[in-house]
Amino acid sequence: MYPPKFGYVIPENIHEAMEFLESHDDSRPLAGGHSLIPMLKLRIIRPSYLVELKTLKDLQGIKKGSEYRIGALTTHYEISKSGIPLLSQTASVIADPQVRNMGTIGGSISNADPLSDYPAPLIATNAKVVVISKRGERSVPFDQFQKDMFTTDLSQGELVKEVVVPAMDGYRTDYEKLERKAGDYAIVGVAVAIKEEEGVVKDVRIGLTAVNNKAMRAKSSEEILMNNALSDDLISKAASAAVEYANPSSDIRGSAEYKKKMVKVMTERALKKVRK
Amino acid sequence: MKVVNANEKVSIKLRINGKDYEDVVEPRKLLVHALRDLGFTGVHVGCDSSNCGACTVIMNGKSVKSCTLLAVEANGADILTIEGLEKDGKLHPIQEGFWEKHGLQCGYCTPGMIMEAYFLLKENPHPTEEEIREGISGNLCRCTGYQNIVEAIKYASEKMNSKTD
Ligand SMILES: Cc1cc2nc3c(=O)[nH]c(=O)nc-3n(C[C@H](O)[C@H](O)[C@H](O)COP(=O)(O)OP(=O)(O)OC[C@H]3O[C@@H](n4cnc5c(N)ncnc54)[C@H](O)[C@@H]3O)c2cc1C
């Protein structure tokens, strides 16, 4: 319940924040705090300083052009209200209303909890992460950004600036989350984006979360569906093929075997929902 | 840039229920403890894992779990707690709803539950039963079985709408 002692930094601008973070090895940026503060309260981490991000303008706001540029500090609540295909639906089922009012997309992907929701749509849409540091900006495909559970491509002094998601025009999308109760992390999460022309699948993306160390595309399911009509039979075949991409662990949310079976069920549900 | 070291304290300002307060806190002090120490003991602590919502207050118009915020992080914020809901001794329609519909027993979850209902009805003045249940899914109650809480929020919704319509 009681965090250990730490120092606290309120930077005037992003340059000060990056400078301080880089020169203080075990300092941590503080965004929504809804992963960081729970960890502090359990004393799982002992940072020297927290660096407050909330006032930094460079990390705020959503810009829409041919793609959505989502500032790292955008909250789950704001994303849920902003009509971004797939991502808004996903944000609306993260945790509970209070957590969504504080938690941010930058914090969620930097934390890289394998059970978190955003990775499923981010991998399915080929999202990119813009990383900023004293040396400038670089853009990293989401798949490379997520290295392993709780491990990202970020080094000390780097911040997530924004997440770039394609507009997905002409796609139908769905996120299916299996949970024990409203407000819980996913047992299994499946994101689907599909584009059909004259009843034939022209593009399909299937992203799985919570069943691996990091989110995965179910490539062979996608191949089964490509250039075909979405019949019940084909959907069932594609959903079965998704199971080979799941390597879940048994825990309080269910056995590995059960979770694998649920990958099939949730993929099937998502595909039936996006079918015209 | 302001740097507060681990053994130092920092002074903060909070506007709580329309009045200004100043406090001097360690960076690690949680907002829930700061609020309770300032006398707002209607804000409760029911867990150490951010699940129960007994600590819910409204900060800058949004419901938050005050056990998962640092007091220093809330510097400058406008906060509404259960103590600020009644006006001149007259209950807010949500408070009245919980009384009329028996939406509380031990009363420990009630302040947080009412503040979340306040946020829910501000966002969505005509919620369905399902939307009410989803809206309070971050607030646990071990006494009521939730049924009468849903009724209480429906009551408040009807009363608040009939006033403003
Ligand atoms: C009760 C509860 C239930 C939850 N349920 C879910 C759920 O169902 N699904 C889900 O996906 N999540 C869930 N979460 C997690 C929640 O979404 C968090 O808000 C989120 O994971 C972290 O975002 P944050 O903004 O709060 O980050 P913080 O907690 O502030 O930071 C998390 C980590 O990221 C780092 N960081 C933050 N911002 C940046 C940045 N811009 N650049 C670099 N590093 C950064 C921090 O230093 C820290 O290491 C839940 C949390 C709680 C408390």
Ligand code: FES
């Ligand atoms: S005390 Fe339980 S969520 Fe805050």
Ligand code: FES
């Ligand atoms: S009334 Fe007792 S916990 Fe809700």
